Amino acid sequence: MSDHLDTGDVAAGFPEPQGYTVWEDIQGYLLGLVLAILLTAASFYVVYTHLIWAPAVPIALAALAVAQIGVHLAFFLHLTTAPDNTNNVLALAFGVLIVALIIGGSVWIMSHLDERMMPTMNHMMQMQR
């Protein structure tokens, strides 16, 4: 395998193959940093203020986290929709599927089991009230 056969290909984590100056590279990272800081600040703000209706906070946090992970993938890991990146994106999509199955499945099954458990002393006292 020579490094010269297919020079136009882009490895995971690499910036664009050609045509970008150093300053444009740094600008990309800077933009990512600013967006990530804004999204992180928004997450903390949502939790420690009453901007959002309390029961909706976890959903808002999840949306902000997904957005920030997207920013990291695009600006720091340089994952793009270009044909060169198809393999990396497909692998990521498979990873996301497995992660969703593990976390979503665990939470779903365990919450159902929790509801069908024998009531503990704690629960019974709550019911008597």
Next chain:
Amino acid sequence: MSASDAAGAGHAREVDPYLLGRGGQYGLGHAAVTGRGAGGPASKTVVVAYGFWLFLLSDIILFSCLFAAHAVLQTATAGGPGGAELFKPVNIAIETACLLLSSFTCGMSAVACGLRSQMWTQLSLLVTGLLGVAFLVLEANDFAELVREGAGPQRSAFLSSFFAVVGCHGLHVTAGLLWLGTMMAQIFVKGFRADILRRMLCFNLFWHVLDIIWVALFTIVYLIGAGR
């Protein structure tokens, strides 16, 4: 050999970086191939980075198991303290800032590597490492304080899973710092050789993914946990 060399060698046509089967521009006879991958084997850099990307995805899946356990056990405090009483938002914000900035300086080290600048590469890697150390010191402090307050991993299922998931991330950062040290030494001694650049690329991927895991971590464990 860059694309502009190839264009200079008698190919006046503009080089499209996303052209399918572009192997043909080097006179290898693949101009007519119709699909990606048909132009010949991918370069070693592409293969190495793809393999390491797969490893990182499996690492993310490992973390997802710990996250699932924590999400299930988040309310299982066994009468002990919960997240709202234990977590200090200021500490978590500072730790988050450390990791986020280190991710940025790590990106700067990749840019400096592209420039083959020894000084800027070493400097940005050093800053990355110092921010990583600051993160670890703050986290170790938090852990020590929790244990002193009697909220160690043996107190409740919630705290066991908390120490497992946060501790696992901390171990990854520790391993990343060791790797960072060896990368600085290798670049200093061996210079910007092709194999060293590939290792540097993998280190960059590793460090950015640690930051992605931290985003999920401070959201699920700390911020959602603070509301429970």
